[in-house]
Amino acid sequence: MADTTVSARKLKTIKAIDKVGLIISIVTIICALIWAFPLYWAVVTSVKPENQVVEPGLALWPRTFTLEAYSAVIFNTKIGLWYFNSIAVALITTVIVVVMSACCGYAISQLNFPGRKVLWFVIIASFMVPIQALIVNHYILAAQWKLINTWAGIIMPSLIAPMATMIYKQFFDGVPKEFREAAIMDNTNEFRMLFRIYLPMNWGVTTALAIITFIGAWNSFLWPFLATTREEAMTVAVGITQVNDAFGIAYARELAAAVLTGLPVALVYLIFQRRVTQAIMLSAGVKG
Missing domain, CATH: 1.20.5 (Single alpha-helices involved in coiled-coils or other helix-helix interfaces)
Known part of the structure; x- marks a missing residue:
């Protein structure tokens, strides 16, 4: 019962x-x-003709399917150059951020040097300062150094990535000390120790951070928008704002440009979805 x-x-x-x-x-x-x-x-x-876009009512499916808007954007704008600029800027930013963050995280985690604790405190405290608050200072410095309308001018402010440094430090802290002691006995220098021992143990972390950094650099709009005034120097996220100037009010073409801008990021996310999710979880874990 x-x-x-x-x-x-x-x-x-x-x-x-x-x-x-x-x-x-x-x-x-x-x-x-x-x-x-x-x-x-x-x-x-x-994928609608422009005359159907401005018609009153809500049409969830186009009566006429056309790629005219995409053709206009591809052949009548500098979107190819904008794509090239975005790819170059995103790749350079990703490589520098990953290498710099790995070196900084390794130094704070494994080396003893004067000012180590102060540097770590500054990195942690940097979360208290929103990047938007530094825009004016960045622009003044970029203008003084003649970096406006250059890749360097777009890239340099994007290299501020304390989160990546904190994630690397967290994982380097977890590497058994026996590996470092054995490497020291073999007279291995610090750079070889980092790139041949510590980083290979954390390739998953490096891959995840590289993907999320690339996506962030590709999607960046505010600073590239302020740092570029010539179409030839614009990234694709900024360049699509010029489609409106070129065609007037043409909603289909503007949205076609927006779709073309987001397509590479969507493909990267679909291909590396697990790594992107891992990077987000790592970031949330460090913040927590």
């Missing part, structure tokens, strides 16, 4: 959990649809 009562209670609990799970799933699907609708709308609008 007691076993029957316990089984009945377990069955009720399982049914209650199933109902809660069903409700959560439905709410999640609704939220996902709400989030995805603007993306869907942008893609659908970009």
Whole structure:
């Protein structure tokens, strides 16, 4: 009798959990649809003729499918040059940030030098200063050093990446000290120790940070927008703002440019989704 009562209670609990799970799933699907609708709308609008875009009413599917907007953006703007600038800037930023953060994280984690604690405190305290608060200073320095409309001018402020340094330090702290002691006995210098022992143990972390840094550099808009005034120097995120100037109010072409801008990042995320999620979890873990 007691076993029957316990089984009945377990069955009720399982049914209650199933109902809660069903409700959560439905709410999640609704939220996902709400989030995805603007993306869907942008893609659908970009393949409509311009006269259908400005028609009153809500058309969820184009009556006429056309790639005219994409053709206009590709052949009548400098989007190819903007893509090249974005790829170059994002790759250079990623390489420098990863190498610099790894070296800094290794030094703070494994080396004893004067000012080590002060440097670590400055890195932690940098989270208290939003990057937007430094925009004016960055612009004044870039103008004085004649870096406006140059890759260097776009890249340099993006190299401030305390989070990457903190993540590297956290993982280097977890490397067994026996590896370092054995390397010291073999007269291995610090650079070889970093690049041949410590980094190979953390390739997953490095890959995740590189991907998330690349995506961040590609999507960066505010500083590249201020640091470039010539179309030839613009990244694709900034360059698409010129589509409006070139064509007037042409919603299909503007959205086509926006889709082309976000496409590489979407592909990177789809291909390296697990690594991107890992980087986000690492960042959240350090902040926590």
